[in-house]
Amino acid sequence: MEKSWKIIDGHIPADLRQDLETLIERSNEIRQNYPDPMVAPWGQFPTIPPRSIGWRMGPGEDYFLDFHDWFKKLSREEQTNYCVKNPEPAGWAGFYTRIQNTK
Structure with missing residues (x-):
């Protein structure tokens, strides 16, 4: 079956919408x-x-x-504890600090 993945007048075709919804559901399942x-x-x-x-x-x-x-989302104390238990390996130096310094 040929896909009708052409957006017309700002409307997403039903088959494309279904495929996107399926991908979102799978992604959410993985995250959970x-x-x-x-x-x-x-x-x-x-x-x-x-x-x-x-x-x-x-x-x-x-x-x-x-x-x-x-x-x-972790508190500073939780971040510190995580960093101690999961040290940055070679090549990853500064990884945690970069996250902490982002807004």
Whole structure:
């Protein structure tokens, strides 16, 4: 079946809307199953090197952004405890500090 993925008069075709809704549902299911505390990005995706494009697209990007949001919500004390228990490996120096310094 051919997809009708052409937006006409600002309306998204039903098949495209359904595909997007399915992707959003899957993404939300994945997020609901994150452990608490979250695994640091290098532990969750150990094969993606720091500063790789893998952190800026695909599942690495999604996890990276979700981790960032989760970490920012922790109190300073919780952040410090997490950092002690999950030290930054080689190549990741300053990762936690960069998150703490973002608005």
